[in-house]
Amino acid sequence: MIEDLIRKTAADDDDAAEELTAIAAADPQRLAPHHHLMLDLDVLWPAALYRGAGADVVARVVERVDGGQTPDALNHLLLVLAHSGHPLAEQAMRRWETAPPPGSDALHVGPLRYAEEAGWTVAPDGTRRSLCGDVAYEWHLRPSTPEPDDAACPWCTSPLWTAADLPDAGDALAHTGWAGRLAVRTCHFCSCYTTLFTAVTPDGGSTWWPGNVRPDYIGRDAGPEDPPALLPVVGPRRQSPFQASAWHDGGSTLGGHPEWIQDADHPACPGCGLLMDYVGQLYGGDFDEYGEGAYYLHLHAPCGLAAVNYQQS
Template sequence: MIDEELISRAVADDDDAIEELTEIANSEPERLTPYLGRLLDAGVLWPGTMYRHAGTDVIERVVALVDAGEQPKALGHRLLVLAYSRHELAYEAMRRWIDQPPAGVDALHVGMAEYAQEGGWTINPDGSRRDLCGDVAYEWHLRAAPEPQVNPACPWCSSPLWIAADLDGASPALAHTGWTGRLRFRTCHFCSCYDTVFSEVTPDGGSTWWAGNVRPDYLGATEPEEPPTLRPEVGPARANPFQASAWTDGGSTLGGHPQWIQDAEHPPCPGCGLIMDYVGLIGGADLDEYGEGAYYLHVHAPCGFAAVNYQQS
């Protein structure tokens, strides 16, 4: 059980208490379920990850608050609560609000589908729901690559391309993607820090730079850099899908849900425009002693595209 004092401190807007509850939401989100009604009563909505294991009663209350138009300035945080809950009622409500916008929606910076992506799912253009993240996750341990490989040069900066991951598509962590066969992520470790880099992938492990990648104007002249010499190897299963960390050693994770440093950034597939499926996170702290930020890997199996993007504080 959670200490009642901890909940009382969170209700009183104690930052340390809320941070502790956030850590519990990442490790054992079900422990928070009995207390979510009280937090909702007190208007403690941030971070929305605390509501990952919210019950139907809490979700019904949040939907009713949005429908009633109460405190429209709280709409964004309420939508995040619904998104992180991944509850079926949350999906039904957000799909309805796309056509029947609730009070306060004009002040939002993104639409309903983008809010859903914060929770690891999306609303497709036809109104259907699709999970972008899997429910199975594994530790990713960064090890020296088995042997040096000669890789093509990045068309933007001339650095040798980096094989960020080389995966067996049969892994349960990739089940939600529909990918079969070998999945290799070849990208530029430097340029993907500035913009999403796409590659075309095939089930035999083929991975080639997509000719449609557009060099961002703000990426100035650079000298070629050697890519990381480490590659992730799959370790033990994580206790739940929410234990990836973009900040700490050992946070790199195959599958599960990402920890975004900024807002969620699931890229659209350049082939069809649908949002790509999330594959894993490689933390800068695991790549280098002084590393920061994180690389996020994505795939869209129907079109054969992979993508790598990056966030840092």
């Protein structure tokens, strides 16, 4: 069955590609025995199909990049390596930072930045760091009563929105090092236009970060609007960390890895410059039937800063 799906995907069958993607999300190892066939048929996209690829598959991809016969495929090949997460892939990506492979002049970012698409990065001290968690939960939006205080967005004057309120960090946030309650209050509307940062404290404190930079076009005309009176509540644990969806109802997910609509956008912490840890995503369609896009939540525990950004198609 999987082999059939791979052959259909090679023939540009989008439904087959989607089915393979769902398999790779639920149980990445199921595709591992088929990675060589995928390479043989030049199925490089979606690159997430190569999660958990083994050393020999990764070696083939590295060899192909070094060989430079298909410079047009370099973007996809680097994504494949990033998603494999394999140490050999990391080694090659580091090497290409200083010795760029053929075709890399057409890339928008350096080879190692591709790691962010798969939720990891190499810290300034050279150590590898995962930006995402190993554990994910369904995140259900439930009616909530507005906060009793009257904190408002200083830009558009709308009441602040509680994007998350977790009584304790739990295993979904283990990779962040956060301890205590985590609340993230921000502007539901302005966060659609720029990454908004929030100062957070382990007692659930959450305040607008004064360093947020207002783009010119925000809040000039629109009056205040009420954010949705819905709060994400933690549901059952997901089978794998890769099942968040930015396209389907019920896709909102605490922990695990995000499903980006555009390129990966892990914000740099304004406190220290390091990339922030990913916390979870809220699908626009889970707020109301006309909703779209997705809000992405991030945290840098050492600096006590959270962030929310948004993407749509």
